[in-house]
Amino acid sequence: MSLHQDGWSRGVALALALGCVSVGHADDAEIPTFPTELLGRPEGIAAGKAVFGQICKFCHGKSAYPGKAPKLNPSRYTPEFVYDRVTNGYRGMPSFREQFSEQERQAVVVYVMSREFSN
Numbered sequence: 001m002s003l004h005q006d007g008w009s010r011g012v013a014l015a016l017a018l019g020c021v022s023v024g025h026a027d028d029a030e031i032p033t034f035p036t037e038l039l040g041r042p043e044g045i046a047a048g049k050a051v052f053g054q055i056c057k058f059c060h061g062k063s064a065y066p067g068k069a070p071k072l073n074p075s076r077y078t079p080e081f082v083y084d085r086v087t088n089g090y091r092g093m094p095s096f097r098e099q100f101s102e103q104e105r106q107a108v109v110v111y112v113m114s115r116e117f118s119n
């Protein structure tokens, strides 16, 4: 009888441990932080401008179909906000986590937040 008890409680302990592992594994809820020391770096601005021209401008640029996406207004944004949108997407805004490396996503944020940005 005592053997049976032990086996049962070990099973419960294992189930609880496994439950903990899956609760801790919430990738999509990750809150990105943006390294502010990158802002204003000329090489970041240039790299980000290239990323913007490759894809973002087709929805956000002057030549985009009107109404496809909002005109970007960086004075209302923080770098973290822009990085979050580019990384995770939001409603009609696609996620670029797979398409662009972390460095490229950071560069496009540097560009959007820079004085050179226009859309």
Ligand code: HEC
Pocket (backbone or CB within 6 Å): 051, 052, 055, 056, 057, 058, 059, 060, 068, 069, 070, 071, 072, 073, 077, 081, 082, 085, 086, 090, 091, 092, 093, 094, 096, 108, 112
């Ligand atoms: C397929 C079209 C499309 C592409 C490509 C695209 N976006 Fe967007 N984006 C959208 C739409 C639509 C929204 C509005 C989402 C919403 O708030 O409903 C948006 C929203 C945003 C916002 C938030 C705007 C605000 O004022 O709330 C930012 C910042 C942004 N996009 C940046 C980018 C950047 C940088 C790129 C290039 C890496 C990019 N987008 C590429 C469609 C696009």
